[in-house]
Amino acid sequence: MEDIEMKKNWRKYVSTGVVLSATALLLAACGSSSSSSSDSSKTEDSSSAKVSGDIKLWVDTEQVDMFKPIxxxxxxxxxxxKVELTAGSSADAKKDVSKDPSSAADVFMMPHDQVGQMADAGLLYPFTETKFADSVKDNNVDSAVEGATWKDELYGFPYGVESQVLYYNKSKLSADDVKTWNTLTSKGKLGTNFGDAGANYIFGPLFMSNGDVLYGDNGEDLTGTNFNNEKGIEVLKWIASQKSNSGVVQSSTEALANLTAGTTDAFLSGPWSKNDVKKALGDNMAVAAYPTVDFGHGETPMKAFLxxxxxxxxxxxxxxxxALTLAEYLSNESSQLKEFEEIGTVPSNKDLQKNEKVTSDAVAKAVMEMSDTDHSVVMPKLPEMNSFWPAMDALINDTYKGNIKESQYQDKLDKLVSDISKTTE
Known part of the structure; x- marks a missing residue:
């Protein structure tokens, strides 16, 4: 065991040393000019340095053609x-890069919730003390910057934000009807998932809606979860009450089919469902931010993971x-606009979020509303989130089905907090 720990520490020391030495040269280069820089492998005077090198870029397979002109x-x-553009998988960034970092792409797409694991594994290049950091912070919404940050270091260039929203049939429900959970489910039927796998992603944020925190205020504190309090018990009581709510139709994989068939009038999903919902509802498709919920103290915004x-x-x-220059370019305002126009990625760029092309899109507008701190919580980047998902699914599913009695809520919440606060290797 001692030998294993020594090897871990040695790898961490070596990888950190590589970044520090490269960053020192990077800082020198970036400081010379706002328009030119020098690769860390070069030692010539930074005033004459150029942005140069052969760069391998991975983007999602279906986006290769879109990125070719960019x-x-x-x-x-x-x-x-010289950029070699090839197909990759953003969802598998950690797995693919860690196989052989030396032959992996120089620049790649990734979801922010892998930042913590990849940064700690020495797979990501930090750039907090460079001009690129200023660009990220100045041009993107705060929640996106938070997603790109781990332990006060910037590791990514945001190019989009993503959150669930409420899709509904406007021939059955009005904009006022969908503002609160109570009116939504009393005047229509909402198809959503409390009872099957995946309820964790939709309803885990209910605890934050009621004032609790997951892994602390910044999502990086392993022992910072406080769901096992009175507020957490209130959330479980609310979840249990939905089993007898006639306006809630338990829907998992069949949610879209139920909406299409008219069995339900609304469902919770993300931008990825936009085209399917449009096909199902046609001109009757409407989109809104999540409704408010009442845990016994008045209406409060129902939050989602961002x-x-x-x-x-x-x-x-x-x-x-x-590589950093390319990553910055691929995530700048004009590139984000193209990504929005062609594949519907909701931009993280502040100015672009005010662009009429974006604000006139109902889904984008709802996602942008959901991206503020009142409506969402940036999904924590701790590796221990791997423990959170199955534990939260079990808690929500069993509470909804009545398998957990109210007298057991405190013990179940204590166990949840304990289970998700253990360090994972």
Missing amino acids: VADFEKEYPDV GVKLFAVNQQTKSPVA
Whole structure:
């Protein structure tokens, strides 16, 4: 055991040393000019340095064609950089990069909830003390910057935000009807999932809606979860009460089919369902932020988990300045606009969120409303979230089904908090 720990510490020390030495040169290069930089592998005077290098870029398979013209424009602006654009999987970023970091892409897409694991494993290039950090902080909404940050270090370039919203049939429900859970489920039928796998993602944030925190205020405190209090018990009571709510139709994989058939009038999902809902409801499709809920103290916004889409740089890149410059370019305002227009990615760029093309899109408008702190919580990046998901699913499912009695709520919450606060290897 002692030998294993020594190896872990040695790897951490070596990887940190590599980044520190490269970052020192990067800082020198970035400080020379706002328009030119030097790769960390170069030692020439930074005033004459250029952004150069061969860069491998991974984007999601279905987005390769969209990024081809963006990459071509980048290469025109930076003729000393050659970009190899290939298909990858943002969802599998940690798995794919960790297989062999030295041969993995220099720049790749990733979801923000993998930042903690990848940063601690020495897979991501930190750039807090560079001009690129200023660009990220100045141009993106605060929640997106939070998603790109781990232990006060910036590791990613946000290019989109993602949250669940409420889709509904406006021939059955009005905009006022969907403002509160009570009116939504008394005047219509909501298809949603309390009883099957996946309830964790939809209803786990209810605890934060009622004032509790998951892994502390910043989502990085392993022992900072406080669901096992009176507020947490109130949430479980509310979940249990939904079993007898005639306006709630338990719907998991069949949620969209129920909406199409008219069995339900609304359901909770994300931007990824936009085209399917449009097909199901046609001109009757409407979108709104989540309704408010009442845990016994008055109406409060029902929160959702917020996801942030990032471009990140491989810590082992041989051309960090070129890689960081490309990541910045792929996530700038014009690139985010193209990504929104072509695939519907809701931008994280502050100015673009005010663009009429974005604000006139009902789904984007609802997601942007959900992205503020009143309506969402940035999904924690701690590796221990792997323990949270199954434990939260079991708690919500069994509470809804009545398998857990009210007298057991405190013990079940105590166990949940204990289980998700254990360090994972």
